[in-house]
Each structure stands twice: as C-alpha cells, then as structure tokens.
Amino acid sequence: MPTLGIVGAGSAAAAASFALSAVDADTQPQITVFEKSGGLCGRAATRRHEGLVYDYGANYVKSDDERVIELLTETLDDEGLVDVSEPIYTFDESGTVSPGRNVDEHKWTYRNGLSQLAKRLFERTDATVHRRTRIQTIRRSGDAWSLVDTDGNSWGPFDILALNPPAPQTATLLENAEWEAPYRTDLIDAIAAVPYRTVWTAVLHYPFEIDRPYYGLVNTDKAHAVGWISREECKPGHVPPGESLLIVQANHEWSTRQYDDDPAANVASLAEHAADLLEDSRLETPIWSDHQGWRYALPEFGVDRGALSPAESDGLYCLGDWVVGEGRVHAALLNGLDVGDRIRGRL
Numbered sequence: 001m002p003t004l005g006i007v008g009a010g011s012a013a014a015a016a017s018f019a020l021s022a023v024d025a026d027t028q029p030q031i032t033v034f035e036k037s038g039g040l041c042g043r044a045a046t047r048r049h050e051g052l053v054y055d056y057g058a059n060y061v062k063s064d065d066e067r068v069i070e071l072l073t074e075t076l077d078d079e080g081l082v083d084v085s086e087p088i089y090t091f092d093e094s095g096t097v098s099p100g101r102n103v104d105e106h107k108w109t110y111r112n113g114l115s116q117l118a119k120r121l122f123e124r125t126d127a128t129v130h131r132r133t134r135i136q137t138i139r140r141s142g143d144a145w146s147l148v149d150t151d152g153n154s155w156g157p158f159d160i161l162a163l164n165p166p167a168p169q170t171a172t173l174l175e176n177a178e179w180e181a182p183y184r185t186d187l188i189d190a191i192a193a194v195p196y197r198t199v200w201t202a203v204l205h206y207p208f209e210i211d212r213p214y215y216g217l218v219n220t221d222k223a224h225a226v227g228w229i230s231r232e233e234c235k236p237g238h239v240p241p242g243e244s245l246l247i248v249q250a251n252h253e254w255s256t257r258q259y260d261d262d263p264a265a266n267v268a269s270l271a272e273h274a275a276d277l278l279e280d281s282r283l284e285t286p287i288w289s290d291h292q293g294w295r296y297a298l299p300e301f302g303v304d305r306g307a308l309s310p311a312e313s314d315g316l317y318c319l320g321d322w323v324v325g326e327g328r329v330h331a332a333l334l335n336g337l338d339v340g341d342r343i344r345g346r347l
Contacts, residue, residue, distance in 0.1 A: 002029040002347055005147060005156060007135045007173070008164030009035035010042030011329055012319040012336035014121035016162060019340025021125045027347045031127035032155065034147065036134040039115060040122065043294060044329050046113025053238040054245055055114040056203055056292050059216070059230055060084060061329045063106035067337060068330045072108055076120050080111040082236045086215035093223035095277050107215070111237030114329070140179035145315065160315040160343060166296035167194035167303065167322040183310035190307035194322050199227070199297035200255035202248045202270040203290035209233070210244040210278065217277060219251065226273045227251040246283070248274050255293070263291050298327030317343065
C-alpha cells in the first residue's frame with residue numbers, strides 16, 4: 001500500500017485526502033496528516049464560547065465553482081449547512097457605507113461553524129490525523145520521505161509528501177530539509193516569493209441586536225484601518241436571538257504595525273472603529289471579546305507553478321490557496337481536489 005504524509009490539516013489537505021478516497025482499494029494510499037494546532041481547516045477556523053459559534057478567520061465558502069457547489073450540497077452531508085442571505089455592503093476611507101456588493105451568490109458555512117468542512121471531508125477518508133504535532137524536519141532518503149516533529153518523533157517513510165502550510169512556512173520547512181535536488185533552490189525561491197497580507201481579528205459580543213440590512217462590510221479602497229466587519233448573527237445557529245457578535249478584521253498595515261501590541265488595546269481600538277462604522281456608541285463596550293492574529297492570512301498572488309512540477313516528479317506536492325493565489329476557502333478546496341487527482345493519477 002502506498003503511503004502519503006501531509007503536513008497541515010487545512011481545507012486543501014482535507015480535500016486532497018477526500019479526492020484520494022476514491023482510489024481503488026489496491027492503490028489507495030495510507031494517509032497520515034500532521035497538524036500543529038488542535039483544530040482542523042486552517043484559517044477556516046471556528047470557536048465556541050458561552051453558547052455562541054463564530055468563524056473568526058475565513059468567513060464563509062462562496063459558490064464560485066460547480067465542483068465546490070456539488071461537494072457541499074450533494075457529495076457531503078448537507079445537514080447543518082447554512083447560507084447567509086443578507087448582502088455585503090462597502091465602505092471607504094471616510095467610513096461612508098454604501099450598498100451594492102452582494103457579489104457572492106451563496107455564502108455558506110455550517111451551524112457548527114466553517115471548520116466542519118474539514119472535519120466532514122476527513123471523516124469520509126481513512127486518514128489518520130495527528131493534532132498538536134508540529135513538523136520540524138523533512139528528510140529524503142532514496143525514494144522515500146520522512147518527517148521529524150518538534151518532540152523528536154520520526155514519522156514515515158512516505159512515498160508521497162504534501163505540504164499545506166502557508167507559503168512562508170512551507171519555504172522554511174524546505175530550506176531546513178535534509179534533502180538535495182537540482183530544482184531545490186528554484187522551488188524554495190518561488191514559494192518564498194509569495195507575498196501575504198496579515199490580518200488581526202477582534203471578536204465582539206453584545207447583549208443586544210444590531211439591526212442592519214447587511215451581513216458584512218468590506219473596505220474597497222484599502223485605506224481604512226478596518227478591512228472587513230461582519231455580523232455573525234446572520235448565520236443561523238451561531239448567535240442566540242436578541243444578541244449580536246461582530247467579526248472585525250483590521251487591514252494589513254494596521255495588523256502588521258500592531259500585531260504584537262497588547263491584545264486588549266487592539267480589541268478596544270477595533271471596537272471603536274466598529275462603533276464609528278455602524279454609528280452606534282454602544283459597540284465600544286462588548287460584554288466579552290476574543291481575538292486572533294493571522295500573520296499569513298491572505299496570499300497576494302500565486303506561486304510559479306512551473307517551479308512545483310519537478311518536485312512532483314519526486315513525490316513532493318504543495319497545496320493550499322497560496323498555490324492558486326486566491327485567499328478564499330473555495331480556492332483552497334479546488335486546489336486540494338486538483339492535487340488529490342494528480343496524486344491519484346500517479347498511483
């Protein structure tokens with residue numbers, strides 16, 4: 001039985017594992033996934049607190065591709081799948097809000113949160129997922145790959161290795177790998193060249209309803225401290241009636257500048273911005289808050305695909321939204337399905 005090791009349990013890794021579940025039994029790989037955190041689905045992350053559910057990274061999956069539509073609504077169990085019906089409005093540097101950007105026909109998540117997507121995909125496979133296992137070293141010996149985690153445990157050998165972390169972290173793994181290949185420098189340089197936007201997120205909970213005609217606001221000129229703000233109560237099952245929860249994501253410049261500042265001060269600052277944008281001073285004082293910094297949140301553009309091809313001939317695959325250059329969940333899913341199909345063809 002062929003073996004496949006996957007570093008990272010994001011949506012692309014889950015989709016690739018799912019695609020490989022259709023391989024004939026005699027060639028179906030034994031899949032082992034290593035995830036450094038305790039959760040699944042990468043930036044499509046969900047938390048629960050005091051009876052509330054909130055997607056604090058990626059906000060939803062949009063219906064931008066027929067294969068993704070079929071995956072969510074037909075192939076997977078659609079129980080608990082919910083669609084945000086309210087539109088997305090825009091705002092500019094001055095904070096002026098305007099209607100008219102309901103560009104996503106569907107905005108899907110689950111009643112239990114967006115991370116359900118990876119969980120449901122992995123459940124349809126025989127993959128073994130090791131959480132809280134951070135891979136430190138990649139090794140290549142002969143035709144086989146092996147891995148060493150930060151606790152000194154060795155894993156493998158694997159016939160095929162797939163890397164799902166953000167591009168900067170993937171490049172670091174490959175730079176420190178015990179492995180030589182004529183294409184290695186070009187591969188690492190191409191991956192390291194993918195630029196990212198940083199996002200610092202505040203989660204703000206209120207004991208009252210916020211009555212607005214939109215689900216979210218997006219800053220169109222990229223000149224405001226806030227890049228995105230959304231109402232989690234628009235997602236069925238996420239927020240109890242009579243309450244509100246805002247997801248406030250700062251823009252790249254603000255996030256980079258204040259990434260390591262006191263989290264309480266950052267939350268207070270973003271709450272003030274939310275109060276200004278929604279013209280409601282009550283929003284300055286949430287009854288509780290949460291936060292998360294995403295240093296590698298959104299790839300600005302994709303990797304040079306030509307640099308990846310030689311590595312694939314040696315059984316080394318890269319996957320994730322940064323490969324295609326679009327920081328959206330549907331893009332990661334499609335890339336994972338595509339990589340899974342190519343590995344299946346190899347097998």
